[in-house]
Amino acid sequence: MNDYQLFIIGAGPGGYNAALRAAQLGMKTAVAEYREAGGTCLNRGCVPTKTLLHASEVYRSTVRADEIGIHVDGVRADISKIFDYKRRVSETLSSGVENLLKNAKVPLLRGRARIVAPHTVEVCDAEGTKRYTADHILIATGSVPACPPIPGLTLPGVMTSDELLKGADHLYRSVVIIGGGVIGIEFATFYVNLGCDVTIIEGLDRLLPTLDRELGQNLAMSLKKQGAKLFLKSSVESVDQVEDGLAVHFDTKGEKNSVTGEAVLCAIGRRPYHEDLFAEDILPETDRHSLRVNERFETSVPGVFAVGDVSSRLQLAHEAAAQGIACVEMLCGVENGTNLEVVPSCIYCQPEIASVGLTEADAKAAGIPVKVGKCVMGGNARTLVADVGRCFMKIVAKADTGELLGAHLMCPNSTDMISEISSAIANHLTAQQMLCAIRPHPTFEEALSDALSDLCAKLER
Numbered sequence: 001m002n003d004y005q006l007f008i009i010g011a012g013p014g015g016y017n018a019a020l021r022a023a024q025l026g027m028k029t030a031v032a033e034y035r036e037a038g039g040t041c042l043n044r045g046c047v048p049t050k051t052l053l054h055a056s057e058v059y060r061s062t063v064r065a066d067e068i069g070i071h072v073d074g075v076r077a078d079i080s081k082i083f084d085y086k087r088r089v090s091e092t093l094s095s096g097v098e099n100l101l102k103n104a105k106v107p108l109l110r111g112r113a114r115i116v117a118p119h120t121v122e123v124c125d126a127e128g129t130k131r132y133t134a135d136h137i138l139i140a141t142g143s144v145p146a147c148p149p150i151p152g153l154t155l156p157g158v159m160t161s162d163e164l165l166k167g168a169d170h171l172y173r174s175v176v177i178i179g180g181g182v183i184g185i186e187f188a189t190f191y192v193n194l195g196c197d198v199t200i201i202e203g204l205d206r207l208l209p210t211l212d213r214e215l216g217q218n219l220a221m222s223l224k225k226q227g228a229k230l231f232l233k234s235s236v237e238s239v240d241q242v243e244d245g246l247a248v249h250f251d252t253k254g255e256k257n258s259v260t261g262e263a264v265l266c267a268i269g270r271r272p273y274h275e276d277l278f279a280e281d282i283l284p285e286t287d288r289h290s291l292r293v294n295e296r297f298e299t300s301v302p303g304v305f306a307v308g309d310v311s312s313r314l315q316l317a318h319e320a321a322a323q324g325i326a327c328v329e330m331l332c333g334v335e336n337g338t339n340l341e342v343v344p345s346c347i348y349c350q351p352e353i354a355s356v357g358l359t360e361a362d363a364k365a366a367g368i369p370v371k372v373g374k375c376v377m378g379g380n381a382r383t384l385v386a387d388v389g390r391c392f393m394k395i396v397a398k399a400d401t402g403e404l405l406g407a408h409l410m411c412p413n414s415t416d417m418i419s420e421i422s423s424a425i426a427n428h429l430t431a432q433q434m435l436c437a438i439r440p441h442p443t444f445e446e447a448l449s450d451a452l453s454d455l456c457a458k459l460e461r
Contacts, residue, residue, distance in 0.1 A: 004030050006328070007121050007134035009113040009277070012039020013317040014308030015140035016097050018324030023104035025332045030132065031106055032113035032123050036090075037097040040142050040309075041317040043090050044162050049186050051086040052165075053348050056193035063195075067387075077194050083167035116279045119303055136303055136331055139291065140324060141277065143270035143309035150266075152239030157246050158264040161187065168263075172196055176248045176261035178236050180207040182347050184267035185219065189349045192226045199229040199259045201236055201250055208347065212359040212394065212408040219349060219410070222389055226350075231257065239264060272310045288313075297327040305331075319343045339426040346415040351388045354418035357406030357425050358396055369399035373431065373455020377411055381442035388412055391444075393451040395421070395431065402430040402459045411444050420448075431455045 006022050008015045011033035022029040036043045059077050066072075101108050109132075111125030121132050145160035147153055161183050175191050177184045180202030191198050200207070200223070206216035207223075207230070220230055234252040241247075242260060249258045272290045278301070285292040285300040291311040298305050305327050308320030319340075326336040344356040363370040377383040377391040391411035397404050407421040424434055431452050439446045 002119060002133040002135050004028050004132060004134040006030075006136050006138060006331070007132055008032070008138045008140060009115075009121070010039060010140035010142060010308075010310075011037045011097065011101075011108065012140055012142050012308065012320065013041050014142070014320030014324040015039065015138070016101060017321040018138055018140065018307065018328045019106045020100060020104050021325045021328045022332075023106050025328065025334065027328070027332065029106050030109055030134075031101060032109040032111060032121065034110065034112045034125075036094045037101070037108065038090070038094040039140075039317075042093045042097065044165055046317050047093060048086045048090050048165050049161075049183075049190070050348055051089045052082060052190050053186060053193075055082045055085060056190045057350070060193040077171060079168055079171040079194075086165070087167075114277060114279070115282065115301075115304060118282070118301070136305060138297075138324070138327060139274065139277065139299070139304065139306040139310055140308050140320065141273045141310050142320075143315055144273045145266070146269045146271040147266055148268060150236055150238060152241075152246075153266055155239060155241055155246065157241075157262070158239055158266060160266055164263075164265055172262045174198070174245065174261040175263050175265060176201065176246070176259055177265045177267055178248070179265075179267035179269065180204075180209070180216075180230075180232070181267065181269060182208070182345075183269070184265070185223075185347060185349050187265055187267065188223060188228055192223065192228050193350075197229075197261070198223075198227070199231070199248075199261060201231045201234050201248065201259075203233070203235055205233050207232075208353070211345065211353070211355050213361065214392070214394070215353050215355065215408055215410055218390060218392070219353065222350065225389065229259070231259075270309065270315055274310055296330050297323060314343055314345075316343060316345065342422050342426045344418045344422045346418065348415065351391050351411050352414045353408075353410050354414040355406075355408045356418055356422045357404070359406055359408065360394075360396055363396060363405060368405070370396050370405060371399050371402075371455060371458045372396050373451045373453070373458060375447045375450035375454060377444070377447045380411075380444065380447050382444045383411065383447075385442075386412055391447075393447050395448075395451045395455050397431050397455055397459065399459070402432055402456070403428055404431060404434065411447065413444050417445050417448065420445075431459065 005027040006029040008031045019031050111123040113123050174197035176199045208216040234250045236250045238249045245260045245262045246264050247260045291306040293311045307323035309315040329336040347353040373395045375393045394408045396406035435452045
């Protein structure tokens, strides 16, 4: 008889949610984790960045308060206290995860875990190595920042998001960010809010290149208006230490350029983390560095499963949590009702961006005829009150039936509103059905009714 029915490696969103569900279903479960409970999301990703963004938004709003008749003197940002605030939030949530596991009677084993044989895991800590056996092993080890082989990225002052989130003793005068994806954009927003000189260098032709084109284009205009400098279609070649900071050298369509900053953030993405996780005689199959899994989340090693960033290209905490729960329910023979194909993405820039499902370009590439409804929110009362610049909503639906396929929002609170549309897509609702609900006035959300109305008018033509 094995020690456990389920042994989970990693206590991030995928791992701890799987553990809690397994405990509910009566599985004897343990979790191994060598860092803080809560994984990247609570300690080095989603939560810390949103905490910093909240602080920087409060600062920016206070500085701009005189525009609406509120006068505040002597406003300053204390970067040390901002990072202390970030730490308190992360530590509170991390300890909350530990308490959830404790109350569910799931042991949290501190140490590095390694799968050494079928159904066998070793956990190594400062006191030595212990061996455990399990009916099933679930890998939820997440991801780590990716670093390309660019000369100079190891210089002092060049950081990944993990390193930057550890904190700083002063506010940087200037920051150069390599990468215009989600990580780069959220850190750019943080530093722009605090009045820093921010430069973004992106290799593709727009920011947020995996999302709807108009979102990236509109975001670029917004960041420029806030003072950021952008270089698109640009490839970084090297980083050098110079007298006044770090010089980043890059090529823009054949033209050599350089920009200097006090700090450099390498934010080109994250890679699945599974180094030294398997003994050499039981290595699993991989797909572009991700662990390859089947529809049951099982790897090529029988009895070993994987969820979250280590096996997914989306790398989203809520997707990892949903996959972890679904995997456990499949192991227990319980039907899982979550549509794992409908995964919203959220970017906490200003204004916020939220996206789910297909873009118009995605649908065209797949040969699906669609209609697109849109509302530019210049006449939306809440948008005018908040004075947040150009905002819009786009809804994509099948041209023949009106069934919703995607939505792309750029406006305040869009990260909360996207769930309504995600639910509609998961339940195959049409634009006409979505219009059955009255949305309150004055809200940002009432623009969704305007976008749906525009879509329905196009569907009727």
